[in-house]
Amino acid sequence: MSENKIFQWTDDLSIGFEEIDLHHKKLLLILNKFKDILMLGEAEYKIQIGKIIKNLSDYTEYHFAEEEKFMKIYDYPGYEAHREIHTSFINKLKTHLPILLSGNLQKGAEFSNFLGDWLLDHIAVADHQWADYIHSKK
Template sequence: MSEKDIFKWTDSLSVGFDEIDLHHKKLLLILNKFKETLELPEAEYKAQIGKIVKNLSDYTEYHFSEEEILMKANGCPGYEDHCKIHADFVAKIKQGLAPLVSGNKQTGAEFSTFLGDWLLDHIAVADHQWADYIHSKE
């Protein structure tokens, strides 16, 4: 796997809440595990991809719920819209599971790129909006 294919945490992604930053880092680790799985022989890929995507889905739901609790407790504007974005993303992960377990690595590569790009963009833009709002109140 080339260096450019790995989803990386940078300090600019930090939202200034340690727990949320740790969640984001863990999500990126799971996505990188997904990418690494694409390097495996087909039988191993098929055996592992479902577990990895299930882990990603479960952890994403947990993370989003924690983020939403923080947003709601602080009266963040755009809370409902942010929750909808989260729900749509979780649905997309779940929809993507069936095609992945077929063993088509091209589908896996495209899906992992979509997920990683989406997550990095979401953290950098949408999550920074609510975090900046909370920090401005402090």
């Protein structure tokens, strides 16, 4: 099985909006629950993965909508491009659902690592861009 990473919040990830930082922390908690069920073995993984993925999907969509509200309120010029990144991510998550729900631990671990790496990179780069823009306008 591929390396099972732990995804942790660090202060340098903070974008300076407490509400959004709390969202990011919750997303990392969900991803770490995903990681935890991978350690329980195939039978338990199959039982719990649907709930974890639903929670991740629902919360991600809510979080992205909240970020996009910030961007629209402050007329962030990169709004459409950032929104497309969000849409692409949601689509990728949805296309991987059958693979994740199949119970394949290897594929689950690989996708869990992808999700965490993507989220940390997205926060550190793309989210900081819009947040920095807004902070400069406030």
